Amino acid sequence: MQNSDQPRCGWAMTHADKQFYVDYHDKEWGVPVHDDRHFFEMLILEGAQAGLSWLTILARRKTYRAAYDNFDVHKVAAYDDAKKEALLADPGIIRNKLKVAASIQNAQTFIAIQKEFGSFDSYIWDFVGGAPVINHWKSMSDVPVSTDLSDRVSKDLKKRGMKFVGTTIIYSFLQATGIVMDHTTDCYRYGELSQG
Numbered sequence: 096m097q098n099s100d101q102p103r104c105g106w107a108m109t110h111a112d113k114q115f116y117v118d119y120h121d122k123e124w125g126v127p128v129h130d131d132r133h134f135f136e137m138l139i140l141e142g143a144q145a146g147l148s149w150l151t152i153l154a155r156r157k158t159y160r161a162a163y164d165n166f167d168v169h170k171v172a173a174y175d176d177a178k179k180e181a182l183l184a185d186p187g188i189i190r191n192k193l194k195v196a197a198s199i200q201n202a203q204t205f206i207a208i209q210k211e212f213g214s215f216d217s218y219i220w221d222f223v224g225g226a227p228v229i230n231h232w233k234s235m236s237d238v239p240v241s242t243d244l245s246d247r248v249s250k251d252l253k254k255r256g257m258k259f260v261g262t263t264i265i266y267s268f269l270q271a272t273g274i275v276m277d278h279t280t281d282c283y284r285y286g287e288l289s290q291g
Contacts (some may be wrong), residue, residue: 101283105235110150119153125288127227127273131215134272135205136166139198141268142259143189149267151189158187163198168209172202197258204256219274222248228275229289238277241266 107120128134140159144152152159162185164170174182182188182195205215212218222244232238245266252260269275278285 102281103284104277104279104282107282113150113154115156116150116153121284124271125273125276125278125284129216129220131205131209132166132168134215134219135168135171135202136160137268137271138201138205138257138260139163139166139171141264141271142197142201143191143194144267145194145259145261145264147189155187155189158185162188168202168205171199172206174199174202194259201257201259204252208255219248219272223274227273228269230275230277231289232277232279233281234279238279239266242275244275245269 101121103117103120107117107124110116128137136159140152140156143159160166162182179195179199183190183192208215208218212221228244230238241262245262248269249260249262249265252265266275270277273288276285276288278288
């Protein structure tokens with residue numbers, strides 16, 4: 096557990112009273128991911144966030160994991176109409192028909208990417224040559240909501256059939272999984288993660 100008076104990115108302090116929110120910033124956000132299950136989870140959660148706050152989604156993460164079989168991509172890809180209806184009746188997730196349908200379609204596309212590239216990990220890291228993009232933003236107001244990189248990834252995922260993968264959602268996904276390291280320079284995690 097990090098000391099509560101550690102300097103952090105401004106967004107992490109907007110809900111400093113929510114320990115799970117601060118923990119997400121401290122332990123997960125911006126840390127390079129190489130696990131396909133985790134990648135799939137973040138794709139679904141970031142897509143679910145569209146039009147909502149990250150706090151809203153993160154507060155439901157445990158119920159999302161329960162509802163989505165711990166984000167087992169093969170199970171999600173095989174969800175039938177009955178399972179879709181069960182998800183839409185689950186108050187623990189965002190009950191949006193388009194987002195639920197997209198999660199199943201995205202699982203199928205995710206598997207197709209795994210088959211083509213050997214893993215989603217290989218596919219996504221190839222966009223940055225295998226090394227994280229290390230940014231040096233002084234404040235959160237400097238951080239963009241999308242970049243040429245997120246444009247390229249978004250375009251490619253859409254071409255492959257994914258939904259809820261617009262460039263802003265994908266930029267958040269890249270930040271969340273450490274493909275892009277956007278901790279601000281005044282945040283204690285910047286020093287720990289900016290070494291690459």
